[in-house]
Amino acid sequence: MLITQLKSKDAIAPLVKGKTIIINCHGCKEVYFPEHEAIEMQNELSSNGNVSAVITRDYICNPDNLSLQLKKYLDKIKEADTVLVFSCGVGVQTVAKYLEDIEVYSACDTYPLPGFQGVTPLEFDCGQCGECYLNYTGGVCPITACSKSLINGQCGGSKNGKCEVDKDMDCGWERIYIKLEKLKKLDTLKYPTKIRNYGNPYVE
């Protein structure tokens, strides 16, 4: 099981820049998704007139399913500056890969719950770390795409774009850099030093 929880309004509102598409995923039964809170927040976000479509679908973590489901919205999506995804981390990463020329952001943090995790035999993984970093890293997850789960940049162990731990694995931070360079968003990396919070996520 896992829980997706909305990021704070302060974190999400600045991401709604230019023409924005919102994608909701109401897929897995194993995921608790805060539907009502999401609708409320999306209504607020839409009040500035920037949101050009709200798309609610299921299983966006499946790339084939995602491309079929987004087909009829493609014209609108191509015109968009930003896509804001309300889903678990796998969903956000799948959308970010599919729409690789558009800024894709996560509106949720994903937390783990003990029990069955759902079936996503796919290319992306979500660490369910509870403080989603995808908004800083071009939609490439530093927790699962980096062997050391580094959140402040590349280590010295990458050779020819491959990880020191597994020569068949691309260096996650090189992927992040290339993606942000492509989006002309390299300045995103100039964030203040990040420190992970391993404290119990359920204790408020």
Add this chain to the structure above:
Amino acid sequence: MKITELFQRGEFPITAEVGPPKGFHIEHLMDEVNTYLKDNVTAVNVTDNQSSVMRLGSLATCKAFKDEGLTPIFQLTCRDRNRIALQSDILSAALFGIENLLLLTGDHTTLGDNPQSKPVFDLDSVSLIHMVKTLEQGFDLAGNPLDGEPPKFAKGAVVSACSDSVDVQLAKMEAKVKAGAEYFQTQAVYEPEKFMRFMEKAKQFGVPVMLGIVIPKNAGMARFMNDNVAGITVPQDMIDELKKDKEKTKAGITGVEISARIIRECKEYCQGVHIMALGWESKVPDILKLAQI
């Protein structure tokens, strides 16, 4: 003595790296250090379970060097300790009068001789630098105040100057400078032109950079580094040079000549030199003499 004071005075510090033994008998290492390094280098840099191979601790070895009248640089990685242990070790270093730090992420556990161990990486090199800076301000990472006068260190970091993804490394270097890094040492350099191009870009950060030298012992070692060590490319003509006169190479003369040549070519572009002799400490005086530094 803090190494940063030397940079500020416009001096050109030279440091040498040594690895503690696999055991607690330090006499041989101390002999080598006293014979070959004490009078020739500014400070001795002690590795922290280098390449994830379990050894005598860096902190204990630094303390032993300090007692011997040397200036140690305490290397600290994030691989084996969480933030509680890292902060505690930094305070221990302050108690021992150790003033110089080199703060790294560390190689992954799977590369070493205890590959079954849990890789920690609670912090990374950037947040580790930030952590030391926070302690220097009198607080631990959670914001709890420290008792008494806070410690002060010279905070060093590393960068891979000849990496094939040098722009990604420069972004990380910038993050380290912002977090509080005050000097850098580089991964081994074998391509002076690449190093100079790197320094052109790195000088914007305004922090001193020490040129990293690993003495090439033979052609096999050079090829091994090319295949396995990130951020290092030994050019083919250098490998040929090591192959040319096997006796000369075996005696260490070729490695000394190559190292000294790289230093001569790069010294105008850097603010110090860091030699990683990997057991060839006895060659360090010859390199420095030949490099005229």
